[in-house]
Amino acid sequence: xxxxxxxxxxxxxxxxxxxxxxxxxxxxxxxxxxxxxxxxxxxxxxxxxxxxxxxxxxxxxxxxxxxxxxxxxxxxxxxxxxxxxxxxxxxxxxxxxxxxxxxxxxxxxxxxxxxxxxxxxxxxxxxxxxxxxxxxxxxxxxxxxxxxxxxxxxxxxxxxxxxxxxxxxxxxxxxxxxxxxxxxxxxxxxxxxxxxxxxxxxxxxxxxxxxxxxxxxxxxxxxxxxxxxxxxxxxxxxxxxxxxxxxxxxxxxxxxxxxxxxxxxxxxxxxxxxxxxx
Amino acid sequence: xxxxxxxxxxxxxxxxxxxxxxxxxxxxxxxxxxxxxxxxxxxxxxxxxxxxxxxxxxxxxxxxxxxxxxxxxxxxxxxxxxxxxxxxxxxxxxxxxxxxxxxxxxxxxxxxxxxxxxxxxxxxxxxxxxxxxxxxxxxxxxxxxxxxxxxxxxxxxxxxxxxxxxxxxxxxxxxxxxxxxxxxxxxxxxxxxxxxxxxxxxxxxxxxxxxxxxxxxxxxxxxxxxxxxxxxxxxxxxxxxxxxxxxxxxxxxxxxxx
Numbered sequence: 001x002x003x004x005x006x007x008x009x010x011x012x013x014x015x016x017x018x019x020x021x022x023x024x025x026x027x028x029x030x031x032x033x034x035x036x037x038x039x040x041x042x043x044x045x046x047x048x049x050x051x052x053x054x055x056x057x058x059x060x061x062x063x064x065x066x067x068x069x070x071x072x073x074x075x076x077x078x079x080x081x082x083x084x085x086x087x088x089x090x091x092x093x094x095x096x097x098x099x100x101x102x103x104x105x106x107x108x109x110x111x112x113x114x115x116x117x118x119x120x121x122x123x124x125x126x127x128x129x130x131x132x133x134x135x136x137x138x139x140x141x142x143x144x145x146x147x148x149x150x151x152x153x154x155x156x157x158x159x160x161x162x163x164x165x166x167x168x169x170x171x172x173x174x175x176x177x178x179x180x181x182x183x184x185x186x187x188x189x190x191x192x193x194x195x196x197x198x199x200x201x202x203x204x205x206x207x208x209x210x211x212x213x214x215x216x217x218x219x220x221x222x223x224x225x226x227x228x229x230x231x232x233x234x235x236x237x238x239x240x241x242x243x244x245x246x247x248x249x250x251x252x253x254x255x256x257x258x259x260x261x262x263x264x265x266x267x268x269x270x271x272x273x274x275x276x277x278x
Numbered sequence: 279x280x281x282x283x284x285x286x287x288x289x290x291x292x293x294x295x296x297x298x299x300x301x302x303x304x305x306x307x308x309x310x311x312x313x314x315x316x317x318x319x320x321x322x323x324x325x326x327x328x329x330x331x332x333x334x335x336x337x338x339x340x341x342x343x344x345x346x347x348x349x350x351x352x353x354x355x356x357x358x359x360x361x362x363x364x365x366x367x368x369x370x371x372x373x374x375x376x377x378x379x380x381x382x383x384x385x386x387x388x389x390x391x392x393x394x395x396x397x398x399x400x401x402x403x404x405x406x407x408x409x410x411x412x413x414x415x416x417x418x419x420x421x422x423x424x425x426x427x428x429x430x431x432x433x434x435x436x437x438x439x440x441x442x443x444x445x446x447x448x449x450x451x452x453x454x455x456x457x458x459x460x461x462x463x464x465x466x467x468x469x470x471x472x473x474x475x476x477x478x479x480x481x482x483x484x485x486x487x488x489x490x491x492x493x494x495x496x497x498x499x500x501x502x503x504x505x506x507x508x509x510x511x512x513x514x515x516x517x518x519x520x521x522x523x524x525x526x527x528x529x530x531x532x533x534x535x536x
Contacts (some may be wrong), residue, residue: 088386092434092435094434096430096434102425102430102431104445104446106526107449108524115435222408
């Protein structure tokens with residue numbers, strides 16, 4: 001079907017390589033805030049090199065799961081392991097791409113990108129070499145001395161991408177990273193992301209409400225139930241060949257077939273969610 | 279930007295206001311005992327400025343202002359940043375801070391004179407109490423209002439507590455602190471002048487008090503003019519400094535749309 005290497009999917013139907021211990025293992029995780037339970041008994045694993053997309057209706061606790069993996073929030077019940085180690089406190093082995101602008105406005109593009117290395121005590125000369133390389137990779141050569149307020153939304157996202165990836169994280173977490181961008185910039189950023197990801201295939205957990213984005217980027221799409229007390233309701237393997245053209249992939253019959261299947265599962269949850277919060 | 283026409287109107291206003299005042303005094307409509315002629319006030323200012331003993335008074339006031347400003351600001355920043363980060367301590371100390379802030383600072387002047395004497399330090403203390411709260415509340419606000427996404431991001435990128443303070447909290451608070459510095463410099467001057475006015479042997483406030491004691495309205499008004507110029511010069515210096523320190527903020531019209 002395709003000459004390109006197939007992604008490793010953590011699904012029983014696809015054979016796994018021998019050393020495939022899951023990068024992220026979420027076991028029976030419940031997240032409660034006072035009397036409110038956001039997610040209940042979530043079980044999820046992300047294989048090494050797998051691109052996992054999580055979709056669900058608004059307010060189903062998608063971000064809560066991501067924040068728990070990053071160690072920003074502590075699960076009320078259950079456990080999370082990252083690369084075999086239990087998550088305890090804020091994890092420095094993840095790269096987190098936020099939906100909002102997370103750049104430090106008082107630092108230049110270059111300083112922002114170097115931040116993770118600086119916090120790890122890397123010498124300035126080495127930091128400069130790496131940040132140059134990353135800025136070139138994300139197509140922002142020549143923007144080193146700019147401040148975030150001088151960049152467009154797409155450019156800021158590129159800086160954030162470089163900032164998150166420069167520390168070579170075990171897992172990349174993304175919380176609706178491109179939802180604030182216009183459709184063309186979004187497609188452009190999605191292809192850039194896939195291009196960068198394909199270089200070394202880190203595990204990715206992508207949160208999105210956009211099913212199209214989930215299918216066109218992911219190896220697997222997981223559907224979460226409507227909140228509160230949301231949980232995993234379905235999991236679909238996306239066996240579309242890579243590399244993918246995100247701007248055109250939705251015209252692929254295989255894509256449309258998958259879209260129909262996943263949407264019929266997601267629709268039920270979205271309708272439930274609307275019934276609760278009209 | 280002011281265009282030439284606006285400038286001319288401004289000039290006209292000055293001429294009408296001060297010319298009318300001067301004419302009123304000459305024509306005997308305005309009593310110069312209460313409203314001395316602008317020319318007399320200007321003459322007094324020139325007389326002072328060309329007299330070397332005036333600079334002794336000016337130096338004292340500058341010194342009191344600067345000391346009150348520096349100590350008040352430092353205390354305000356340190357305690358403001360600390361309480362901005364230490365939520366529990368802030369909760370416990372909150373009523374005390376409110377109570378102290380509720381005291382009109384002027385009534386503290388006699389207390390400081392009692393404790394520190396009629397010299398320099400009672401004025402500095404008064405200026406500190408005025409400056410402190412402005413900087414304090416701004417530093418507190420600055421630290422508390424840091425975007426939580428930036429906090430999460432920095433922590434995930436591996437920032438230690440010290441890194442957070444140096445790279446996130448202090449720069450975020452710096453804008454607030456700097457904007458409060460402009461306000462508080464006026465208050466530092468007020469503290470110094472009131473202190474001098476209430477009891478001292480030197481300083482611009484002392485000059486005003488002396489003129490008042492001699493029913494010399496020209497001296498009082500000249501003192502006011504000198505003070506206004508004094509504050510304007512400091513404010514200009516701070517505006518320049520602010521522009522050099524905060525380089526990362528968009529200037530007007532420089533912000534790019536998303």
